[in-house]
Structures are given as C-alpha cells and as structure tokens.
Amino acid sequence: MKTLKLDAINDYAYAVNRASEILRSGGIVAVPTETVYGLAASAYSDDAINAVFAAKGRPQDNPLIVHISSIDMLRDVARDIPDSAKKCASAFWPGPFTMVLPKGDNIASNVSAGLNTVAVRYPSDKTICDIITKSGLPLAAPSANTSGRPSPTTAAHVIEDLDGKIDAVVMGGDCQVGVESTVVSLVGDKPRLLRPGAITPDQLRKILPDLVIDDAVLQQLKEGEAAASPGMKYKHYAPKTNAVLVEGCSNSFVKFVNSKNDCAAICFEEEYYNISIPKISYGSKRDEKTLAQNVFSVLRDIDTLGVKEVYIHAPSKDGVGLAVYNRLIRACAFEVIKL
Numbered sequence: 071m072k073t074l075k076l077d078a079i080n081d082y083a084y085a086v087n088r089a090s091e092i093l094r095s096g097g098i099v100a101v102p103t104e105t106v107y108g109l110a111a112s113a114y115s116d117d118a119i120n121a122v123f124a125a126k127g128r129p130q131d132n133p134l135i136v137h138i139s140s141i142d143m144l145r146d147v148a149r150d151i152p153d154s155a156k157k158c159a160s161a162f163w164p165g166p167f168t169m170v171l172p173k174g175d176n177i178a179s180n181v182s183a184g185l186n187t188v189a190v191r192y193p194s195d196k197t198i199c200d201i202i203t204k205s206g207l208p209l210a211a212p213s214a215n216t217s218g219r220p221s222p223t224t225a226a227h228v229i230e231d232l233d234g235k236i237d238a239v240v241m242g243g244d245c246q247v248g249v250e251s252t253v254v255s256l257v258g259d260k261p262r263l264l265r266p267g268a269i270t271p272d273q274l275r276k277i278l279p280d281l282v283i284d285d286a287v288l289q290q291l292k293e294g295e296a297a298a299s300p301g302m303k304y305k306h307y308a309p310k311t312n313a314v315l316v317e318g319c320s321n322s323f324v325k326f327v328n329s330k331n332d333c334a335a336i337c338f339e340e341e342y343y344n345i346s347i348p349k350i351s352y353g354s355k356r357d358e359k360t361l362a363q364n365v366f367s368v369l370r371d372i373d374t375l376g377v378k379e380v381y382i383h384a385p386s387k388d389g390v391g392l393a394v395y396n397r398l399i400r401a402c403a404f405e406v407i408k409l
C-alpha cells in the first residue's frame with residue numbers, strides 16, 4: 071500500500087480534511103498529538119481497528135486508547151462515569167491524561183481487546199482534535215510505532231516504522247511532551263496509576279487522594295502475574311543494542327562509563343564533555359521535561375552508534391522523571407546497575 075504523506079505544516083486544512091475522509095471510510099492514519107504520534111482509526115469500526123493491530127504487529131490482547139475532542143463525547147465512549155472521572159476531566163483535560171472507565175456499547179469490542187473497560191483521552195493537540203471533530207468519530211489510537219519499538223515523536227519516526235503499511239501520515243511538528251499520556255484506572259476500589267506520564271502523581275493526588283501506584287510502574291511483572299494494564303507486560307521501547315540503566319551521581323556515572331570499552335553512554339548534558347566514549351545527551355538532569363522530550367528519539371539513535379552495549383544514566387523519579395524512568399527500565403529489560 072502507498073502511504074499518503076499529508077503536510078499539516080504547509081497545508082493544514084487539506085491535511086485535516088483528507089485525514090478525516092480516510093478515517094470515515096475505514097482507513098488508518100497516523101496523526102500527531104502533544105505526547106507522541108498515534109495511529110488512528112474509527113473506534114466504531116472493528117475492521118479499521120484490526121488493521122491498526124496488523125500494521126503495528128500489536129498483540130491482540132493489548133487494548134487501545136480512544137481519543138475524543140470534547141468532554142461531551144465521553145458519553146459516546148464510556149458509561150457509568152464516576153464523579154472522580156468528572157473531576158479528573160476538569161483538572162487534566164484537554165491534555166496528556168487517560169482514564170480507564172466502563173466501556174460504552176457503541177465502541178468496537180476489539181478496541182478494548184475484549185475487556186469491559188475503555189481507556190479515554192481528550193488530547194490538547196489541535197491537529198488530532200480537529201480531525202476528531204471534522205470526522206465526527208472518536209478515534210482509537212495507539213502510538214504509531216511498530217510494536218516493541220520506541221514511540222514516535224516525529225513524523226520521520228512514523229515513516230521509519232510504518233511507511234507502506236498505513237493509509238496516510240499527517241505530518242505535523244515534533245511532539246512537545248515526548249512520552250505517552252498518564253493512564254489512571256477508575257474502575258477498581260481505588261484509583262490506580264497504570265502508566266506514569268506528564269501528569270505527575272503529585273498532581274493526581276490533589277484530585278485522587280487515595281491513588282495507588284501499580285507495582286508494574288517500576289517493577290517487572292512476575293511470571294504468570296495478571297497485568298492491570300496489558301501493555302505493561304510486553305518488552306517495550308528496546309533498541310537492538312543491549313542497554314543497561316545506571317543509577318548514581320554524575321561523578322560516578324562519568325567514571326564508570328569512561329572505564330568501558332566498545333560501549334556508549336546516554337547521559338545528561340551536564341556530563342557530556344567529561345565522557346570519553348561515544349555518547350548522546352538526552353537533556354538536562356535539572357529539567358526532566360527535556361529528558362521526556364528526547365528519550366524516544368535517543369532510544370532510536372542508539373543502534374547507529376555501532377557499539378555492543380550502551381549505559382543510560384537514569385533520571386530522578388521526581389515529576390515527569392518517573393515516566394522517563396518507567397520507559398527506560400523497559401528499554402533496558404529491567405537491567406539496572408546501582409553505583
């Protein structure tokens with residue numbers, strides 16, 4: 071299949087209209103959001119959703135997030151909406167925040183991989199919201215990468231993974247947040263953080279004081295353990311090069327990597343000039359937001375370094391740092407060195 075490239079920077083109206091038409095006729099289209107690019111399909115169409123799973127090579131039991139462009143649309147997607155969800159919606163929407171709620175009847179069952187719940191997000195990015203509104207469809211959209219690869223934060227990343235496998239790409243700018251949305255389940259006894267993102271635990275606790283952080287956020291699931299969020303059980307974001315997460319202060323990290331041969335370092339910009347092996351900086355250790363913006367792009371670049379192993383300096387787990395840490399520990403298959 072030929073993938074249509076729609077230039078949303080120079081011809082925004084055409085890109086939005088064409089993408090909406092393709093989605094209305096059952097096609098699948100990659101679109102930018104403020105977090106990462108998503109691979110969108112009508113949440114009402116079983117066939118379009120199947121095409122998304124096929125293009126990504128995504129395991130059938132990993133459900134998708136449904137995107138809406140107004141709070142009113144929530145009623146088309148979910149039912150029995152609790153007060154806590156209404157409070158979260160007014161605090162965090164539009165934005166990088168997803169809630170798991172009881173699923174509405176009109177949503178295709180494969181969106182939720184057969185679960186009776188649905189994950190819903192109202193993004194702040196104008197492009198995806200205009201496409202949702204124009205098409206009149208809630209859009210199911212997982213990240214627009216091949217399953218297991220780092221999530222795409224540029225149109226070029228999407229093309230790298232999915233060219234020839236999807237109907238179109240809406241080519242906008244780079245994603246501002248850089249890591250996928252915070253996912254909170256509101257269907258259990260207590261609200262549960264399933265995936266950390268730019269909306270931090272401190273922000274969530276102001277609205278959801280009894281928030282529980284799921285074990286899978288920072289730990290590997292044990293053999294046979296059921297995942298609250300199926301996406302957390304898969305190997306994710308991994309470069310082909312073996313990657314190891316390293317915790318410790320800047321001085322010890324620099325000393326440690328400088329003693330290694332045939333290896334590379336993913337470091338903070340403050341350490342860059344002190345490192346004598348191949349290296350890439352992923353932002354400032356004093357500003358976790360920069361780390362979030364760059365982390366996936368750097369994970370894609372690791373394989374170009376031509377080394378046998380790469381050591382990644384772990385961020386702090388504060389603020390959005392928790393989200394960056396959560397992605398990196400998966401990219402490193404939970405291999406961590408504490409200096």
Ligand code: TXA
Pocket residue numbers: 103105106107108109132133134135166168170182185187188189191211212213214249250251252253264265298299300301302
């Ligand atoms: O920022 C984002 O959330 C991006 C953009 C495109 O919006 N989307 C995204 O989708 O990251 P995806 O499919 O890559 O991740 C969805 C995550 C998975 O970990 C999945 O298991 C979880 O949300 N999820 C989806 N529906 C769920 C449900 N009903 N119950 C529990 N977890 C669910």
Ligand code: MG
Pocket residue numbers: 212213221
């Ligand atoms: Mg994903």
